[in-house]
Amino acid sequence: MMRHIFQSISTTALASLFLLAASGVQAGDIKGKITVHGMRSAENIAVYVDAIPGKAFPAPTQHVAMDQKGMTFAPHVVVILKDTTVDFSNSDAVGHNVYWPSVGGDKKLAHNLGTWPQGQKKSFTFSDLGAIALLCNVHPEMSGYLVVVATPYSAVSDKTGQFVIKDVPPGHYTLKTWSEEGKPATQPVDVAAGEVEVQLTVQK
Numbered sequence: 001m002m003r004h005i006f007q008s009i010s011t012t013a014l015a016s017l018f019l020l021a022a023s024g025v026q027a028g029d030i031k032g033k034i035t036v037h038g039m040r041s042a043e044n045i046a047v048y049v050d051a052i053p054g055k056a057f058p059a060p061t062q063h064v065a066m067d068q069k070g071m072t073f074a075p076h077v078v079v080i081l082k083d084t085t086v087d088f089s090n091s092d093a094v095g096h097n098v099y100w101p102s103v104g105g106d107k108k109l110a111h112n113l114g115t116w117p118q119g120q121k122k123s124f125t126f127s128d129l130g131a132i133a134l135l136c137n138v139h140p141e142m143s144g145y146l147v148v149v150a151t152p153y154s155a156v157s158d159k160t161g162q163f164v165i166k167d168v169p170p171g172h173y174t175l176k177t178w179s180e181e182g183k184p185a186t187q188p189v190d191v192a193a194g195e196v197e198v199q200l201t202v203q204k
């Protein structure tokens with residue numbers, strides 16, 4: 001009987017069935033707006049899905065770029081998935097150094113990549129979670145930040161405090177923030193297919 005039913009379903013019908021099954025787990029986008037209190041700006045705030053229980057993410061094959069350009073780290077804040085390799089480049093005519101005094105406050109994870117001239121780059125794979133202040137020991141006024149998180153679902157806010165985290169699998173999660181000036185904030189979020197809007201407040 002079953003055999004007969006399957007034989008009577010055309011290839012096109014089968015394809016439609018697979019599409020239907022796939023749409024049952026359609027990802028959604030988290031569209032958010034951050035309001036700040038006591039801070040200079042709502043820009044450059046890292047927002048990320050804290051964790052997805054039972055789900056492990058493979059080390060990304062694609063590298064992330066962090067440049068030193070115009071005597072600044074560019075971009076100023078980058079969020080990366082754990083085990084991402086960052087390529088540090090130097091676009092300035094002067095030598096720059098890259099070092100970090102800790103990872104997530106752990107001074108044992110301090111590291112100095114050295115100093116190198118324009119046009120060269122050095123790579124490093126970040127396997128520990130936490131925020132990292134990037135510094136240059138040639139130019140003490142320079143700073144940038146890496147935020148290493150446990151999921152690939154993250155974003156950095158723009159000048160108006162807005163952000164979009166794309167293609168998040170449906171589920172109930174906790175959004176967290178990291179910023180240079182503000183205290184960490186958390187916000188529950190329910191993701192389904194389509195777009196979910198969230199409001200976040202970050203306090204100094």
Ligand SMILES: [Cu+2]
Pocket residue numbers: 068095096097136137138139142
């Ligand atoms: Cu420098």
